[in-house]
Amino acid sequence: MIDELPTLEAEALAAVAASSMIDDLKAVESSVLGRQAPLSLAKKEIASLPAERRKDAGLALNETRRRVGEAIDARREELAGGERSAQLAGERLDLTEVPDHVDVGHAHVVTRTWEALEDTFVGMGFRIAEGPEVETDWHNFDALNIPPGHPARDAFDTIYVNHGTPGSALLRTHTSPVQIRTMLEQDPPIYIVAPGRVFRRDTADATHMPVFHQIEGLVVDREISLADLAGTIEAFTEAYFGPGFHSRLRPNYFPFTEPSAEFDIQRPDGSWLELGGCGMVHPNVLRAGGIDPEEWSAFAFGFGIDRLAQMKFGIDDLRDMFSNDVRILTQF
Ligand code: PHE
Numbered sequence: 346m347i348d349e350l351p352t353l354e355a356e357a358l359a360a361v362a363a364s365s366m367i368d369d370l371k372a373v374e375s376s377v378l379g380r381q382a383p384l385s386l387a388k389k390e391i392a393s394l395p396a397e398r399r400k401d402a403g404l405a406l407n408e409t410r411r412r413v414g415e416a417i418d419a420r421r422e423e424l425a426g427g428e429r430s431a432q433l434a435g436e437r438l439d440l441t442e443v444p445d446h447v448d449v450g451h452a453h454v455v456t457r458t459w460e461a462l463e464d465t466f467v468g469m470g471f472r473i474a475e476g477p478e479v480e481t482d483w484h485n486f487d488a489l490n491i492p493p494g495h496p497a498r499d500a501f502d503t504i505y506v507n508h509g510t511p512g513s514a515l516l517r518t519h520t521s522p523v524q525i526r527t528m529l530e531q532d533p534p535i536y537i538v539a540p541g542r543v544f545r546r547d548t549a550d551a552t553h554m555p556v557f558h559q560i561e562g563l564v565v566d567r568e569i570s571l572a573d574l575a576g577t578i579e580a581f582t583e584a585y586f587g588p589g590f591h592s593r594l595r596p597n598y599f600p601f602t603e604p605s606a607e608f609d610i611q612r613p614d615g616s617w618l619e620l621g622g623c624g625m626v627h628p629n630v631l632r633a634g635g636i637d638p639e640e641w642s643a644f645a646f647g648f649g650i651d652r653l654a655q656m657k658f659g660i661d662d663l664r665d666m667f668s669n670d671v672r673i674l675t676q677f
Contacts, residue, residue, distance in 0.1 A: 346387040347394070347402045350409050353383050357413045361420050370424060374417050384410055454666060454677050455558055458654035459540050462560050465585045466538040471562065474537040476523035479506055482513050484522035488633035489601040497600045502546035516544035520561035521601060524626070524645055527563060528634025533641050535565040540650065551662045558650035565636060565643040571604065574623060574644035578608050589613035594623070602645060603627045621648025
C-alpha cells in the first residue's frame with residue numbers, strides 16, 4: 346500500500362470533492378482516514394518494511410494523511426457555508442405583498458402631549474430629569490418646606506404606601522420632589538424639566554383622575570430673578586401653543602416657592618386658561634437640595650399634562666382618555 350500512496354491520495358481527494366453534503370463528507374472521512382481505511386492500515390505495513398525505508402515511508406504517509414485531512418476541513422467549511430445559505434434562502438419570507446391598509450396604532454394622546462412638551466423644553470435648552478413614583482415623605486413634603494403638621498399637607502390628598510415607618514412612603518402627589526433629587530444629584534447651573542405620573546386620593550370625574558401627569562421645571566443659576574421666570578413662561582407659551590398666545594402670572598401661595606404665582610395662558614381670542622403654579626424656589630428648599638441660597642437662586646414651575654391633551658384633542662371627559670376604549674382612542 347505504501348507504494349500506492351499517490352493513488353490512494355488521489356482517490357481520497359476525489360471522494361472529498363464529490364461529497365455534496367456535510368453528512369456525505371463524514372462518511373468519506375471515516376472511509377479515507379478511519380481505522381479500517383487504507384491510509385490507516387498502511388501504518389502497520391511500515392513496521393514490516395526494511396529499516397532503511399521506514400523513515401521515508403512514515404513521512405510520506407503522514408504527509409498524505411495531513412493533506413487529505415486538510416482537504417476534508419476545507420470542504421466542510423465550504424459545505425457549511427452553502428448549507429447555511431440554502432437554509433436562509435429556504436426560510437426567506439416574501440414581504441412584498443402588503444395589504445392595502447395596516448392599522449399600526451399610535452401613541453396615547455397623553456404620551457403625545459408629554460413628548461411635545463419635552464421637545465419644546467429641550468429646544469429651549471432644558472434637560473429631562475426623572476424621579477420615582479413611590480417617594481419618601483421627606484422628598485415629597487419636608488424637603489419642599491412642608492414639615493409634618495403643615496396645613497399644605499392636607500391640600501394634597503396623599504396615598505400612602507405600606508412600607509417602612511407608617512407615613513414615610515407615599516405615591517408622589519406632584520413632580521416637585523424631582524427638584525430635590527436633581528439638586529442632590531447635580532451641581533448648579535441646573536436647567537431641567539421632569540414630566541411624570543402623580544397620584545392623589547381623588548374620585549374620578551370629568552375633570553379629575555386619581556392618577557394624572559405633571560411636568561416640573563427647575564432652573565438654578567446665579568442671579569436668577571422673577572423676570573427670568575416670567576420670560577421663560579412666556580417663551581414656552583409662544584413656542585408650545587404658537588404665536589398669538591401669551592402668559593401672565595398671578596400671586597398665589599406654595600410653601601416651596603417665595604414669591605409664588607399661578608400662571609395663565611391667554612388664547613388669541615382673549616380668553617384665559619389657568620395652567621399651573623410657579624415661583625422663586627424657597628431658600629429652605631435650596632438648602633434641602635444641598636445648594637447655598639446665598640450663591641445661587643432658582644425658579645420652578647409645574648403644571649398638568651392631561652388637561653392640555655384634553656383640550657388639544659377636544660375630549661370632554663377625562664375618564665374617556667383613560668378608558669382604553671379603542672373606539673375613543675382611534676379617533677385621535
Ligand atoms: N407642585 C405644585 C402642584 O402640584 C406646582 C408647582 C410646582 C408650584 C413648582 C410651584 C413651583 O400644585
